[in-house]
Amino acid sequence: MTGKHVRLFLVDGKPGGLMTAEIGNWTGHVLKGKRLELGEIRTRPEASRTGIYILFGTGDDDERVAYIGESDNVGKRLVDHDAKKHFWDEVVIVTSKDANLTSAHVRYLESRLVRIAKDIGRIPLVNIQGPTGGADLPEADASDMDYFIDQVRILMPVLGHDIFRGRATTQSVPVNRAKGQAALELEQVAPDSPTFFLRTPKGIEARAQVLDGEFTLLEGSIVSSVMRRSGKQAASTARQFESRSIQHADLMKVVEPLSGGELGRVLKDVVYSSPSAAAAVVLGRATANGRIEWVDELGKSYGAWEAAQAER
Structure with a gap:
């Protein structure tokens, strides 16, 4: 794998505060913040965009859990989750700098990321219902979104979350594939060593x-x-x-x-x-x-x- 230029910005100058993350030559934009910063998060322009979000918190057994969702207005959806979901203490929002993510795109991203997170199994998901995946994407759009996911998987461990880090060990059919087509393996992590x-x-x-x-x-x-x-x-x-x-x-x-x-x-x-x-x-x-x-x-x-x- 070639090198990646990751740019982190501490919005308030504190390592534990609001943070943005980007990768060079990638249109995606990531915002990470604590639940107690929701008021500030809602005022940021990326929070009003179409995107996906990941809530992190603690489950009933005191282990870390997560929830993956999507919305045409992430900020409004988080306000709803603030009232109805009590487990979470941190959120990561993933949007696009060029505002080209559509509802169909983020439904695809949500479905794929839920599948990857469940398959790797490092952090349990509290999603009650699995995402439908939305409408089929054109082949070129699906390819763009798969690249988008690759970048998200690189950035999340940098931000301290290993939810997508590891080896996908089962086979899954991408959501844009027609029924009956051969199953394709989820992205595999290239090993750094022999077995x-x-x-x-x-x-x-x-x-x-x-x-x-x-x-x-x-x-x-x-x-x-x-x-x-x-x-x-x-x-x-x-x-x-x-x-x-x-x-x-x-x-x-x-x-x-x-x-x-x-x-x-x-x-x-x-x-x-x-x-x-x-x-x-x-x-x-x-x-x-x-x-x-x-x-x-x-x-x-x-x-x-x-x-x-x-x-x-």
Whole structure:
């Protein structure tokens, strides 16, 4: 991928305040702000345009959730959501600088982004009904909107939201495709690394890759369904075990148990802060040296691969 010139502007000069974002040679415009800034957001010209918006907040289980919508006047729609939706604390508005987005365009964008967010599954959506996708777009318009989506997916992590970051793992039919046409895969994230494996004689068969700079345990991996203490532990190891146990419990939420009860199959990609964190959780242990445990098809360790990248 070629480089991108991202321009961020702090409207009030504060990093936690109202912010705009643009990418060079892209007609899109992004505005990010807190709910408490809704009064100021409504007065901005982009808020009166046709566009999509993403509400971010906290669900009943204290985890981050989101809502994706579209409107011919985003500002007015947000006022309605301010009265009726209580979960959200931040909004991202995506419009066009040239004001060429139509109602059909944003319905297409909404439908595609909802599908991508659900398929990646990093942040649950609270959308009760799935978008219809609106009228079919001409082929050229659909291509323009797919490029528009690519830019949105680049900007969102820059703005601190990973809702569209990751690998789309199922197949979907784009909303402008006629019924009966072959399904096309959603945009795939090009891997930054080869596939690494972690295998044990007891049946663990995990796969991982670096995707978009993140060490990612891949869907379909076979992992330990239990955490095991290794005899008497030092205080530091005991603390590490408790930390890994929490991560392991989170992983088990997306694991399908296999016969025997000690192994499970991962149902979606899961991101970890490091290969060692991933290895420890996969193995069900307090600690693991992921730089050694993960190896590629030729037996080359993750650590050796990483060192080779640094020398390039």
